[in-house]
Every structure is written in C-alpha cells, then in structure tokens.
Amino acid sequence: MRLTDLFIGATIRQLENKQVEGLTADSREVKPGFVFAALSGVVADGASYIKDAIENGAVAIVTDTSYDPIDCPIYCYQSENPRLTLATIASRFYDGAPEHILAVTGTNGKTSVAHFIRLIWQSLGLNSASLGTLGIISNENASPLSYTTPDPVLLHKILSDMVSSGVTHAVIEASSHGLDQYRLDAVKVSVAGFTNLSRDHLDYHSTFDAYLNAKLGLVRRVVEPDGCVVLNADSDVFAEFKKAATDRGLQVLSYGYAGSDIKLKSVVSHHAGQKATISVMGRDYVIELPLVGEFQVLNILCAIGMVIGSGADISRVIKALDAIENVPGRLEKIVNLTSGASVYVDFAHTPDALETVLNSLRPHTSTNIHVVVGCGGDRDKGKRSIMGAIAGRLADKVYVTDDNPRTEDAATIRSQVLEGCPAAIEIGDRRDAIQAAMRAAKAGDIVLVAGKGHESGQIVGTKVIPFNDNAVVKEIAVKEEMCA
Numbered sequence: 422m423r424l425t426d427l428f429i430g431a432t433i434r435q436l437e438n439k440q441v442e443g444l445t446a447d448s449r450e451v452k453p454g455f456v457f458a459a460l461s462g463v464v465a466d467g468a469s470y471i472k473d474a475i476e477n478g479a480v481a482i483v484t485d486t487s488y489d490p491i492d493c494p495i496y497c498y499q500s501e502n503p504r505l506t507l508a509t510i511a512s513r514f515y516d517g518a519p520e521h522i523l524a525v526t527g528t529n530g531k532t533s534v535a536h537f538i539r540l541i542w543q544s545l546g547l548n549s550a551s552l553g554t555l556g557i558i559s560n561e562n563a564s565p566l567s568y569t570t571p572d573p574v575l576l577h578k579i580l581s582d583m584v585s586s587g588v589t590h591a592v593i594e595a596s597s598h599g600l601d602q603y604r605l606d607a608v609k610v611s612v613a614g615f616t617n618l619s620r621d622h623l624d625y626h627s628t629f630d631a632y633l634n635a636k637l638g639l640v641r642r643v644v645e646p647d648g649c650v651v652l653n654a655d656s657d658v659f660a661e662f663k664k665a666a667t668d669r670g671l672q673v674l675s676y677g678y679a680g681s682d683i684k685l686k687s688v689v690s691h692h693a694g695q696k697a698t699i700s701v702m703g704r705d706y707v708i709e710l711p712l713v714g715e716f717q718v719l720n721i722l723c724a725i726g727m728v729i730g731s732g733a734d735i736s737r738v739i740k741a742l743d744a745i746e747n748v749p750g751r752l753e754k755i756v757n758l759t760s761g762a763s764v765y766v767d768f769a770h771t772p773d774a775l776e777t778v779l780n781s782l783r784p785h786t787s788t789n790i791h792v793v794v795g796c797g798g799d800r801d802k803g804k805r806s807i808m809g810a811i812a813g814r815l816a817d818k819v820y821v822t823d824d825n826p827r828t829e830d831a832a833t834i835r836s837q838v839l840e841g842c843p844a845a846i847e848i849g850d851r852r853d854a855i856q857a858a859m860r861a862a863k864a865g866d867i868v869l870v871a872g873k874g875h876e877s878g879q880i881v882g883t884k885v886i887p888f889n890d891n892a893v894v895k896e897i898a899v900k901e902e903m904c905a
Contacts, residue, residue, distance in 0.1 A: 424481055427456065427510040428498050437496040439480035444514055444574045446507060453478030458507040461485065483507055504603040508573035512607035515577035517584040519550070519591040522609055523727050526595040526639045527616030527653075529774045530720045531569070534614060536748045537724035538592045544741035545733065548587045552579060553594025554768075555749060555875055559586065570599025573607065580608070592727070598625060600638040612730040613644040614651040614723050618658050619773030624801045633658060640665040648672070651726035653719065654679035674730055676722040683722045683729075688715050690784050701725065706739050713752045713765070714781030721745070750874025752778060755894045757905040761864030764898070766890045768874025770797065770824070772807045775871055779815035788865035789817035791858040795824030795851070795872055796838055797880075798831070805834065809841025816869070818861065819845035822854035824872040825880040851879065851888065856897050870894060 422441050424433050442454030448470035451457050457474035459467035459482055468488050475482075481496040483503050490497035500506040512518075525534045535551040536558075542549035543560055550559040556566045557579060570593065571579065583591055595605055595613075618633060640650050640662055650666045652659055655677035666673045676683035684700040694711040697718045710721060721742070728738050747753055755764045765782065769775040775794065782790055794812045796805045812819045821838050823831045835847055848854035858868045870890045878885035898904045 422514060424456075424496055427513050428481075429513075431498060433496060437481075439496070441480065441514065444507070444511055446572060446574070448474040448477065451477035451479050453480075455479050456481045456483060456510065458482075458503060459484040459488070460503055460507070483510070502603065504573075505606055508603050508605070508607040511573040511577040515574075515581040518577070518580040518609060519583050519588050521590045521611060521731050522580070523590075523592040523612045523614065523731060524595045524605060524608070524610045524639060524643065525592065525614035525616065525723070525727065526597070526600065526636050527614075528619045528771060529769075529777070530616035530716065530723070531594040531596075532768070533717060533720040533748045533751050534616060534723045534727070535592045535594050537721055537745060538727055540744050540746060541724060541728050541733075541738060541741045542590050544744035545737060547590045549590040549592075550583055550588045551592050551594075552576075559583070559588060561586075568599075569594050569596040570604050573604045576604060576608070590731070595639050595643070597632055597635040600643070601625075601635040605639070605643045608643070610639075610644045610648065612649045612651065612727050613639045614727045615639070615656070615662050616653055616720065616723055617656050617773070619771060624799070633661065637661060637665050640671070641669070644671060646670070649674060649730035651676060651683075651723055651730055653677050653723065654681065655719070672730070674726045676726050677719060680722070683726050685718060685722060688718050697721075701729075701735055701739070704735075708739065708742050710742070710745055712745070712747055713754070713785065714778065716777045716781060717752065750876070750891070752781065753874075753891065755891055756898045756903075758859065758862060758898065758903045759905050760862055760866075760903070761905075762859075762862030762866040762868060764859060764862075764868040764870065764894050766870045766874060766894065767872075768876075769871045770873075772804050772811055775808055776811045776815065778869065778871065779811070782867050782869060783815070786865055786867045788863065789867075790815070791818045791820070791862055791866060791868045792816040793820045793822055793851075793854050793858050793868070793870045793872075794838070795822045796834055797825040797872075798827035798829030798834055800827075802837065805837040806841040809838040809845070811841070813842030813845060818858070820854045820858050821845045821847050822851045823849055823879070823881075824851070827880050828882060831881075852893055852897075855890070855893055856901075859894070859897055859903060860901075 444456045446458040451474045457479040483498050486499050532554045539551040554569045557564045649672040651674045652662045654675040674682040686698040689696045752767050767778050769778045862868050877889045879888035
C-alpha cells in the first residue's frame with residue numbers, strides 16, 4: 422500500500438509516494454516504511470519525536486497544524502485532528518472487519534455486557550468475539566490486552582485478524598479515554614450501548630461534564646448513521662444520550678425499570694442466582710440467571726437490546742440466555758469456607774460500583790459483610806474517601822489495603838481511604854488483608870475482595886508484581902484448610 426492509498430485526496434508528489442509498511446504513534450516502534458503519527462499526549466508531545474521517527478526510517482508524518490514542515494524531508498500530512506486521521510488511515514491499512522460490530526460504554530458494566538453478548542451470539546451459533554478489559558476473547562481463543570480500548574492501529578489490526586479467523590460478530594468495550602482520543606471513529610459500529618455513568622477517570626477528564634461528553638461521543642460520532650443505540654432509561658443522563666441519538670436520527674431502544682422497549686418488572690434473588698420477569702417489545706418473559714446482583718440483570722437487558730438491535734430474533738435471544746455464565750472477576754464467588762462464609766471477588770474500583778456491589782450482596786446474608794478495599798495510585802484522589810465512606814456505611818467490617826499504588830506512597834493512599842471509614846482495619850499487604858478477612862468471617866458471612874477482579878498483577882512503582890485476587894483467595898483457603 423502506498424501513501425496515496427492511505428491519504429485519499431491528498432496531494433502527494435510522485436517521489437514522496439512511498440510504500441507503507443506500518444503505522445505507529447510511538448517513535449520507538451518506527452521501522453523503515455512506517456507512517457509516524459506525532460500526537461500530543463498527556464505527558465509528551467509527539468512532535469518532539471519527529472526527528473527520531475525520520476531517523477528510524479519513517480516515510481510520512483501525521484501531525485497537527487502547529488508544526489512547521491518546512492524542514493521535514495518526508496511527506497507531512499497536517500490535520501486539525503491527527504488522532505482522527507490516524508484512526509482513518511489505520512482502517513485503510515488494515516482492510517477488513519467483522520460484518521457486525523457493536524460497542525458498549527458506561528462507567529460500570531461494559532465488560533459484563535460484552536461478555537454476555539458474546540455468550541448469546543455463541544449460543545446462536547455465530548462466530549463471535551469480544552474485545553476489552555478481559556482481553557480478546559473468541560469462541561476458540563483468548564489473549565490479553567493492555568488497554569480496555571486499544572489504540573486505533575492495534576484495534577484495526579485486531580479486527581482484520583478476526584475476519585481472517587472467520588469472526589462475523591464482534592463487540593468492543595468503548596472506554597472514555599478511547600472515545601476522547603477518537604480510537605473508535607473509523608470502526609463501523611452498527612449498535613451502541615450505554616450502561617450508566619458515575620464518577621471515574623476525573624484525573625484525565627478533569628470534570629464530570631467532560632467525562633460525560635467523552636462517553637456521548639459513541640452516540641454523537643461513532644455509531645453508523647443508520648445505527649441503533651440501546652440506553653439505560655434508569656440513568657440520570659439517559660435524556661442526554663437519547664437526545665444525542667435522536668439528533669442523528671438513530672433508532673433508540675431503552676431498557677431498565679423505566680425502559681419502554683426492554684423493561685425489568687421484578688427480580689427475586691435465590692441461592693443459585695436470580696429470577697427476573699422482563700418485558701421485551703411488549704411480551705413478558707421469566708428468565709433464570711446464575712448471577713448475583715440486580716445490576717447484572719440490567720447488564721443482561723443491555724446485552725439483549727444490543728443483540729436484538731443487530732438483527733437477532735427476540736425469542737432465540739431469550740432462549741440463548743440459558744448459556745449465560747458469570748463474568749470473571751465480576752461478583753464471582755470463589756469459595757465457600759468451612760466456617761460457613763462465602764468469598765467473592767469483584768472489579769469494583771469506583772464509588773458507584775462499590776456501592777452497587779455491596780447493596781447487591783446484602784440480600785444474600787443475614788449476618789455480616791467483610792470488605793477488602795483500596796484505591797489506585799496516580800488516579801482520581803477525590804474518590805478515595807468517598808469509597809471509604811461507602812465501605813464503612815454498607816459493610817460490617819472494612820479492611821483498607823493496597824490496590825495498585827503505582828508511583829504514589831501506598832500509606833498515603835490508605836490514609837485518604839480511611840478518612841471515610843476511620844473504624845476500618847488498615848493492612849497494607851493485600852494478601853494479609855484478604856487472609857484477615859477470611860479468618861474473621863463466620864457462618865453466613867460474606868467476604869468481598871473489591872477493586873481488582875480479573876487482574877493478574879499489582880502495580881507497585883513502575884513494576885507489575887504477579888497478584889490475582891481469585892488465586893490468592895484459593896491459596897489461602899487451601900493452605901489454612903478453609904475449603905468447605
């Protein structure tokens with residue numbers, strides 16, 4: 422592929438029209454024949470690395486209009502929005518994507534919805550895949566990802582590879598960072614889903630309105646003009662998402678207790694999960710789900726709406742719910758203890774998620790909830806005391822511990838969490854905190870290890886130390902002969 426095939430309509434001299442071997446926004450990855458996107462980032466300005474990229478063999482540069490290309494010896498494409506340009510040329514370089522692509526956004530629930538959609542598709546006999554926090558998961562394989570929504574170069578490579586593997590249906594988790602940085606804007610998304618919105622990532626977005634606007638980008642820009650959006654009618658920002666959709670003439674399906682298309686009528690919890698009565702397009706169904714937490718029922722409704730919005734038959738979708746399994750690291754029961762207590766692991770790392778999970782667990786015990794909780798370093802500091810207060814209010818015993826302190830002082834982070842729950846027990850070592858909670862739990866109690874879910878590492882400084890809450894719970898239970 423030559424530069425004229427990537428930068429369609431641009432004036433490129435014959436001598437500059439080089440063969441393109443790859444794309445990257447990291448000058449260290451530039452090889453001969455690469456196009457380098459000099460993007461302005463949070464930490465560094467890519468324009469500072471143009472010289473390095475050229476020395477490494479770049480044949481073209483993508484940058485903004487502030488750059489002076491007079492001394493640039495290779496083709497320079499200047500754009501008002503270099504990130505969007507990179508996404509566009511990435512879609513051309515990696516030609517091909519699954520026929521049906523869905524994308525879901527929201528503070529919480531993205532991973533669960535994507536997981537449920539893939540399971541429903543799989544049950545319908547479709548070659549499907551999900552892409553997000555849990556990695557790239559298909560009917561046959563799974564591989565890790567570093568980010569919920571990868572950069573557009575990697576994203577389009579993944580989508581192209583999916584086609585080569587026969588995948589026809591894919592669902593993508595759309596993070597606020599990914600949307601704000603236009604990573605998804607050249608993906609042909611036919612159906613978009615929105616779960617909920619609460620405080621998160623304010624270290625990046627600065628204000629809640631900026632965070633909301635990033636999420637709205639999925640509806641305002643990304644979903645195809647003739648697409649469908651599936652929206653949580655119970656959300657405080659439902660009206661904003663609905664307006665964004667109707668302004669573009671998109672089909673809107675609403676779900677939730679207030680949903681008009683997919684309505685939750687009732688939920689009853691029992692020892693094996695939950696029984697829900699729902700209405701889909703005016704017809705009532707009773708569904709049994711092996712899941713804990715009303716919020717997971719709502720995530721199921723979002724998944725149902727998105728699959729139906731992509732053209733699936735309603736009755737077949739409802740039948741496919743028989744194949745639903747719990748999401749790794751999302752209110753996942755790990756072990757029953759000899760004491761009669763149960764231990765759960767959940768990814769809850771925002772105030773809303775922690776509150777939702779603790780409220781969801783309360784009906785499942787008549788005794789005590791023990792929660793192990795912490796907050797990440799180099800992230801939104803304002804939520805730390807809030808999460809501590811939620812833990813102190815909704816749990817009976819709180820253990821404040823470390824959760825990816827990164828480059829911050831771990832003790833300082835814990836002290837900020839403890840401001841919200843001064844009666845909590847502080848145990849810096851996460852393994853020790855989990856062990857203490859498990860030892861203290863009595864018959865009928867629930868232990869919740871919150872914050873990391875499926876993650877397999879603890880980030881301390883700039884190093885990732887192997888650590889998985891699920892595995893640690895099992896190790897402790899076996900070592901101390903706690904397994905029921």
